Amino acid sequence: MDTWNYIEYGAWALSALFGLLIVIDWIKIDTTYTEEMLTSSREGVLEAMTEKHKLEGGDGTI
Amino acid sequence: MAQSDTDVDHTAHGQSMGLLRVLGPAHVWALGVGIVLVGEYMGWNFAVGKGGAYAALIACWFAGILYSCVAMIDSEVTSTVAAAGGQYTQAKHIIGPLMAFNVGLYLVFAYTMLEAGNAITLGFLVDTVAGMTGHEGGLDQRPFIVLAIMFLAWLNYRGVLATLTFNLVITAIAFCAIITIFLATSPLLGAGEMLHKDLMSGQASLPYGWLGILAAMHFGLWYYLGIEGTTQAAEEVRSPARSLPFGTLAGIMTLLIAATLTWYICSGLMPWEYLGDGVNGAVAPLFSAAQISGSSALVWLLGIGTLFATLASANGCINDASRAWFSMGRDHYLPAWFGAVHPVYRTPYRAIIFLVPIALIFALGAPLDQVITFSILSGLLGYTFMPINMIMFRKKWPLDTIKRGYEHPLHPLPAISLMALCSVTYFAVFLGYGTQLIAMIGFYIVVSLWFHFWRYRFVKRADQFTMPWPRPRGY
Numbered sequence: 001m002d003t004w005n006y007i008e009y010g011a012w013a014l015s016a017l018f019g020l021l022i023v024i025d026w027i028k029i030d031t032t033y034t035e036e037m038l039t040s041s042r043e044g045v046l047e048a049m050t051e052k053h054k055l056e057g058g059d060g061t062i
Numbered sequence: 063m064a065q066s067d068t069d070v071d072h073t074a075h076g077q078s079m080g081l082l083r084v085l086g087p088a089h090v091w092a093l094g095v096g097i098v099l100v101g102e103y104m105g106w107n108f109a110v111g112k113g114g115a116y117a118a119l120i121a122c123w124f125a126g127i128l129y130s131c132v133a134m135i136d137s138e139v140t141s142t143v144a145a146a147g148g149q150y151t152q153a154k155h156i157i158g159p160l161m162a163f164n165v166g167l168y169l170v171f172a173y174t175m176l177e178a179g180n181a182i183t184l185g186f187l188v189d190t191v192a193g194m195t196g197h198e199g200g201l202d203q204r205p206f207i208v209l210a211i212m213f214l215a216w217l218n219y220r221g222v223l224a225t226l227t228f229n230l231v232i233t234a235i236a237f238c239a240i241i242t243i244f245l246a247t248s249p250l251l252g253a254g255e256m257l258h259k260d261l262m263s264g265q266a267s268l269p270y271g272w273l274g275i276l277a278a279m280h281f282g283l284w285y286y287l288g289i290e291g292t293t294q295a296a297e298e299v300r301s302p303a304r305s306l307p308f309g310t311l312a313g314i315m316t317l318l319i320a321a322t323l324t325w326y327i328c329s330g331l332m333p334w335e336y337l338g339d340g341v342n343g344a345v346a347p348l349f350s351a352a353q354i355s356g357s358s359a360l361v362w363l364l365g366i367g368t369l370f371a372t373l374a375s376a377n378g379c380i381n382d383a384s385r386a387w388f389s390m391g392r393d394h395y396l397p398a399w400f401g402a403v404h405p406v407y408r409t410p411y412r413a414i415i416f417l418v419p420i421a422l423i424f425a426l427g428a429p430l431d432q433v434i435t436f437s438i439l440s441g442l443l444g445y446t447f448m449p450i451n452m453i454m455f456r457k458k459w460p461l462d463t464i465k466r467g468y469e470h471p472l473h474p475l476p477a478i479s480l481m482a483l484c485s486v487t488y489f490a491v492f493l494g495y496g497t498q499l500i501a502m503i504g505f506y507i508v509v510s511l512w513f514h515f516w517r518y519r520f521v522k523r524a525d526q527f528t529m530p531w532p533r534p535r536g537y
Contacts, residue, residue: 004197011205018212022219026415029404038402040078041392043145043297043528 090309097288111338113274121282141467147389148293239367256330303467
């Protein structure tokens with residue numbers, strides 16, 4: 001067994017660690033915040049505040 | 063539940079937890095070029111195998127025109143659709159829900175398959191390094207494949223700024239490595255070891271004639287595949303109208319330079335038979351060129367460049383696939399559960415997590431060429447949608463109705479050119495991977511039927527259009 005075999009075990013261990021970090025945080029977030037809050041993102045909200053596109057000769061928006 | 067003001071956006075629509083606008087044009091560049099640059103380090107040379115070195119150069123430049131059209135069209139449309147999802151969101155606003163659903167799937171599959179391909183390549187690279195350092199009996203590549211995917215997923219989960227700053231650094235190093243080997247081997251500053259005249263004359267000039275040039279177009283896409291991914295950053299850049307066109311167009315210029323230099327270096331150092339064999343010959347041609355140069359510094363630099371380019375590509379793919387999946391969830395094209403944003407890191411965390419096992423299954427269980435072909439074909443279907451999208455966009459919302467951050471020149475010439483080049487590439491792909499092409503189109507037809515007859519009933523039709531656009535002309 002040489003260094004590379006130890007590196008293989010190290011890679012497995014690190015993979016498990018990163019996976020664990022993600023899963024622990026995921027559970028923590030999903031149990032702390034409401035589903036409504038987590039899925040409240042809406043497309044184009046910033047633009048709605050800052051930009052106004054005008055039709056030539058009109059002002060209708062979708 | 064305690065929440066600070068920094069956790070939520072207070073908007074005209076009430077409170078919402080959105081993605082963070084923290085990126086600049088350099089990050090957009092890093093996202094686009096980062097995904098693609100691995101194609102310069104490996105893969106493009108299959109084009110040489112299809113038709114010789116000249117065919118690969120012609121394919122490089124024709125594919126360059128195709129992707130320049132893609133970059134220009136994307137820059138114009140995305141500078142007005144500043145939302146995650148990229149071409150999916152464009153299709154939703156401009157064409158309709160069925161096209162949007164398909165384009166969203168093209169994006170997710172193209173990027174997730176490319177991520178899996180990159181992870182497989184990374185495992186191979188580590189195995190090669192182990193062999194070079196005296197390790198006997200081969201290495202188990204699986205832990206390195208899994209580690210690459212898990213580390214990059216974790217990085218993406220933790221925040222977009224760190225993710226794309228990491229991409230910026232490693233992509234810049236990988237690009238500088240190409241410039242360095244060009245300067246070191248070309249007659250400009252280096253020893254002038256190039257043998258183009260000897261290696262590309264007689265039978266070697268065009269070994270399979272004009273058909274070889276056509277066949278080379280399939281792998282010509284490798285030089286630039288993924289630059290359109292810059293649009294996925296639209297909801298996270300500080301100034302979409304300025305940053306997206308700037309980052310995307312700087313990205314395609316970088317790639318045109320990198321692709322041409324790569325071809326010049328490799329075709330001047332290796333015979334086409336060896337260069338064109340990406341399995342038993344030049345697996346990583348730039349690295350092989352460094353070995354031929356005899357400089358150990360160049361070997362190290364190009365080795366690191368290959369590794370960084372592979373990592374940058376997988377990293378950008380996770381970013382882009384998750385944004386597309388997240389957007390489809392947010393619009394209820396997929397379960398709304400996927401449309402969640404992490405309240406601290408402000409990332410689409412459930413979309414990132416969901417795509418991890420899919421990438422792992424393909425990376426550990428599917429052969430590299432099939433994974434990559436699925437990615438290329440999904441990308442190609444996406445490019446075919448773009449000219450239709452562009453023509454409809456200009457027709458429905460002419461230049462005087464929506465303010466663009468960038469207006470692409472000579473419309474509709476780029477759209478027509480893109481459609482023509484896509485048709486040529488379909489034929490080229492059909493020559494080599496006809497069965498896969500037909501199988502994949504069949505797959506997208508089946509999922510389209512599922513969407514039309516079942517899933518679309520869950521889509522909140524009015525809620526999905528929140529961009530403050532004027533009514534389309536004629537409606």
